[in-house]
Amino acid sequence: MQKTYEQMIRCHCASANTMALIGGKWKIIILDHLRDGTQHFNELQRSIAGITPHTLSQNLKELVSDGLVSRQDFKTTPPSTAYSLDTLGKELLPILTAITTFGENHPLIK
Amino acid sequence: MQKTYEQMIRCHCASANTMALIGGKWKIIILDHLRDGTQHFNELQRSIAGITPHTLSQNLKELVSDGLVSRQDFKTTPPSTAYSLDTLGKELLPILTAITTFGENHPLIK
């Protein structure tokens, strides 16, 4: 959870609870990409144009600690890390679908 | 639209288009409160605990200029201003519902 949202959740709106988890510039986009299945760090970085490894790393850390994303470390050679939607994250699917649908209908041609 | 999202929409995800409009700490909460019907500035400020008039004003301005919220000025005495969901804003209802539902199921008891 980002710090910004700590105060906001005191307004006792249900929506604030959700935004505390998925607010921020990149989180919805990261979750959206994980919808297609398990992804590796560099896969995510390549498919999300414009995100820096630093920001991706921070966001993934928060998503994992909030229980939305699960992280698996494979001690193979070379070691690899796999990110996927956790149980809680899968409950976000209706939100992700609604957001994507809206975005497709309103392409923001500016 | 907040500036943060200008670069992000270049990643060509549908979800990025949506987040450019509803991203930010307070927008979802403001829209959520407008779901119940037309609200006045001070009504919103009172019902959204923790928001300052300054921030509310900024956010409403962006929501109006993005076409999500409509603003009506009544030249009555005393003058009053009414905010409500515009046509485009009403298309966000599925998103708002999904976000509220998730928030109700996961109250963030921290």
Next chain:
DNA sequence: GCAGGCAGTATCAAAAAAGTCAGTACTTCT
């Protein structure tokens, strides 16, 4: 033995959002 991929981290700087505090112009209520 060097390039290149994987999964990040470190450091610093910039940008953006949000907050603080005060004030405006009007009106009705007391």
Next chain:
DNA sequence: AGAAGTACTGACTTTTTTGATACTGCCTGC
């Protein structure tokens, strides 16, 4: 007359997030 409500705005500061750039350690393939 004075308080208090409505609907903000402006100037300034702080906090928070995000970005740029470089770098690490490990391994594989050439």
